[in-house]
Amino acid sequence: MKTVIEPFRIKSVEPIRITTPAERERILREAGFNAFLIHADEVLIDLLTDSGTGAMSAAQWAGLQRGDESYAGSPSFYRFQERVQEVFGFKHILPTHQGRASERILFDLVGAPGRWVPNNTHFDTTRANVEHTGAVAVDIPCPETRRPAERHPFKGNLDVAALEALINKVGAENVPLVMVTVTNNSGGGQPVSLANLRAVRAVCDRHKLPLFLDACRFAENAYLIKQREPGMQDHPVREIVREMFNLADGATISAKKDGLVNTGGLLLLRDEKLFMQASNLLILTEGFVTYGGLAGRDLEAMACGFEEVLHEDYLAYRIRSVAYVGDALSAAGVPIVQPPGGHAVYIDAGALCPHIPASQFPGQAVVCGLYRKAGIRAVEIGSVMFGQAPPHATETQPAAPPRLELVRLAMPRRVYTQSHMDYVIEAAGELAKDPQSLRGLRIVHEPPVLRHFTARFEEV
Numbered sequence: 001m002k003t004v005i006e007p008f009r010i011k012s013v014e015p016i017r018i019t020t021p022a023e024r025e026r027i028l029r030e031a032g033f034n035a036f037l038i039h040a041d042e043v044l045i046d047l048l049t050d051s052g053t054g055a056m057s058a059a060q061w062a063g064l065q066r067g068d069e070s071y072a073g074s075p076s077f078y079r080f081q082e083r084v085q086e087v088f089g090f091k092h093i094l095p096t097h098q099g100r101a102s103e104r105i106l107f108d109l110v111g112a113p114g115r116w117v118p119n120n121t122h123f124d125t126t127r128a129n130v131e132h133t134g135a136v137a138v139d140i141p142c143p144e145t146r147r148p149a150e151r152h153p154f155k156g157n158l159d160v161a162a163l164e165a166l167i168n169k170v171g172a173e174n175v176p177l178v179m180v181t182v183t184n185n186s187g188g189g190q191p192v193s194l195a196n197l198r199a200v201r202a203v204c205d206r207h208k209l210p211l212f213l214d215a216c217r218f219a220e221n222a223y224l225i226k227q228r229e230p231g232m233q234d235h236p237v238r239e240i241v242r243e244m245f246n247l248a249d250g251a252t253i254s255a256k257k258d259g260l261v262n263t264g265g266l267l268l269l270r271d272e273k274l275f276m277q278a279s280n281l282l283i284l285t286e287g288f289v290t291y292g293g294l295a296g297r298d299l300e301a302m303a304c305g306f307e308e309v310l311h312e313d314y315l316a317y318r319i320r321s322v323a324y325v326g327d328a329l330s331a332a333g334v335p336i337v338q339p340p341g342g343h344a345v346y347i348d349a350g351a352l353c354p355h356i357p358a359s360q361f362p363g364q365a366v367v368c369g370l371y372r373k374a375g376i377r378a379v380e381i382g383s384v385m386f387g388q389a390p391p392h393a394t395e396t397q398p399a400a401p402p403r404l405e406l407v408r409l410a411m412p413r414r415v416y417t418q419s420h421m422d423y424v425i426e427a428a429g430e431l432a433k434d435p436q437s438l439r440g441l442r443i444v445h446e447p448p449v450l451r452h453f454t455a456r457f458e459e460v
């Protein structure tokens with residue numbers, strides 16, 4: 001059979017509310033044209049993020065009942081630890097409440113003024129946590145990342161020559177670690193190849209630097225390696241995951257993505273000394289090492305999620321359903337980042353709205369257009385999210401306009417059906433027929449960091 005179906009059936013449903021165009025106009029204005037400030041029950045199809053928005057399985061819900069809430073040494077922790085060790089091949093594992101807690105602990109230990117952290121593309125919280133320590137976060141994606149319409153199997157790759165050049169320029173002693181984000185979320189949800197990870201590892205070895213993965217979407221990345229990397233087609237995803245992690249000295253993971261849970265995170269480390277230091281910081285702000293700010297039941301759900309996400313029928317459905325939306329949007333004349341990535345389709349708002357300059361936020365205009373037309377919530381990944389001067393702006397790292405103006409349609413895992421997606425495709429297709437109806441915006445209020453969460457706008 002050619003049809004790829006949802007490999008599950010639904011036993012609990014959540015109604016969603018259909019609003020009128022007049023209601024949506026009022027809601028959008030009250031939210032200051034910022035989709036983060038719209039109440040979720042006023043959204044019909046919520047593609048703001050794939051983070052923590054997935055549906056848990058019956059086995060995960062059963063795990064919640066099994067959760068043991070002992071403060072120290074809970075059996076739920078040991079079941080979780082065993083599963084995570086088996087999936088990733090790391091001895092030292094700390095649970096955290098979400099990915100950014102792992103980042104905060106890691107960069108507290110290795111970041112400082114005068115240090116440089118290279119990454120294919122820093123995610124927003126990763127960049128903020130690096131910069132919070134006074135270090136400089138440097139994005140060095142492969143050149144194909146900047147050409148949204150071009151199809152390339154591994155547009156998430158890191159530019160290995162640029163990495164070598166950066167290390168030579170700033171000195172290896174000022175680079176505490178090299179990070180690779182799999183899949184490259186801010187760069188379009190694009191995968192990183194095993195070949196690229198091996199090449200980055202070789203540079204790290206030459207300069208004696210540790211390699212860390214920001215591995216929120218490790219399973220989607222591994223499945224895309226299986227599909228796209230020559231010679232990998234017959235390898236089980238489980239093995240590919242181990243090959244990826246065998247190349248790394250550590251990883252920060254948000255379990256809200258491929259962990260298939262609503263909250264949770266991991267910090268994986270090989271270095272014993274770093275693990276001891278990280279454990280102390282975890283205890284300071286998150287909780288004891290056998291729960292890390294989570295309930296015992298959350299650890300059960302995570303243990304189960306990290307297993308379920310490796311089922312290949314799930315991954316086949318997941319990757320195919322994202323590609324379905326991407327291909328249909330393309331056919332409807334909506335410019336997207338090609339090829340569609342693992343967890344989201346990215347509309348190229350810069351290409352869709354050439355009449356709106358970057359200073360008037362074309363991505364934000366498309367976000368507002370999708371909500372107005374159809375009650376769909378998406379998120380801007382462009383000048384609003386990344387155009388703000390970093391708190392430690394220097395001559396070498398001024399607030400440069402980002403290279404792409406994107407709008408992300410992130411797909412919650414196991415939540416929406418194909419007809420929900422057909423509705424999204426129709427709405428975006430209609431916007432693409434009349435892009436002139438979309439208007440630029442100006443910021444009327446912004447906080448000092450991570451402004452996209454709370455900024456307010458007005459239409460120009």
Ligand SMILES: *Cc1c(COP(=O)(O)O)cnc(C)c1O
Pocket residue numbers: 051098099100101123125126181185214216253254255256264265
């Ligand atoms: C979500 C995400 C994070 C941060 O994780 P949270 O659980 O949201 O704190 C870090 N890096 C990437 C690539 C992410 O997608």
